[in-house]
Amino acid sequence: xxxxxxxxxxxxxxxxxxxxxxxxxxxxxxxxxxxxxxxxxxxxxxxxxxxxxxxxxxxxxxxxxxxxxxxxxxxxxxxxxxxxxxxxxxxxxxxxxxxxxxxxxxxxxxxxxxxxxxxxxxxxxxxxxxxxxxxxxxxxxxxxxxxxxxxxxxxxxxx
Numbered sequence: 001x002x003x004x005x006x007x008x009x010x011x012x013x014x015x016x017x018x019x020x021x022x023x024x025x026x027x028x029x030x031x032x033x034x035x036x037x038x039x040x041x042x043x044x045x046x047x048x049x050x051x052x053x054x055x056x057x058x059x060x061x062x063x064x065x066x067x068x069x070x071x072x073x074x075x076x077x078x079x080x081x082x083x084x085x086x087x088x089x090x091x092x093x094x095x096x097x098x099x100x101x102x103x104x105x106x107x108x109x110x111x112x113x114x115x116x117x118x119x120x121x122x123x124x125x126x127x128x129x130x131x132x133x134x135x136x137x138x139x140x141x142x143x144x145x146x147x148x149x150x151x152x153x154x155x156x157x158x159x
Contacts, residue, residue, distance in 0.1 A: 024116035029155050033079040035068045046090035047099040050135055057144035080112035099129035109154050119154035
């Protein structure tokens with residue numbers, strides 16, 4: 001069963017409570033054929049328009065690697081691992097109204113059948129936003145590639 005763990009607030013960074021999952025008691029990594037990437041809903045004060053772009057980029061990265069079937073949602077259970085993401089903190093730029101800043105996230109790989117943790121990592125990255133052009137595509141791609149690397153290293157290599 002997942003639990004909520006509160007983060008410690010700091011004056012300049014918005015922190016949110018994140019979910020934790022128990023570690024899986026058995027290794028089912030060889031059985032997963034589907035990676036489910038649900039919507040990122042725990043976004044703290046980070047710009048909400050960024051997360052659909054990130055989710056799509058992560059799914060595209062998974063499809064590009066062509067090892068697992070990558071889907072936004074599935075009713076299947078047994079062969080599914082979920083890539084679940086939470087914002088740990090958001091530190092906006094000093095400019096008023098800016099959607100640029102530093103984003104820290106926690107990424108879990110969750111066995112969908114047993115609701116247990118297959119893998120966990122944290123990471124951070126810069127998000128740059130231009131009001132005329134939107135979010136910087138390189139920033140989105142860099143974070144998506146890092147998420148893809150985490151999935152691959154966790155599922156395809158011995159611990």
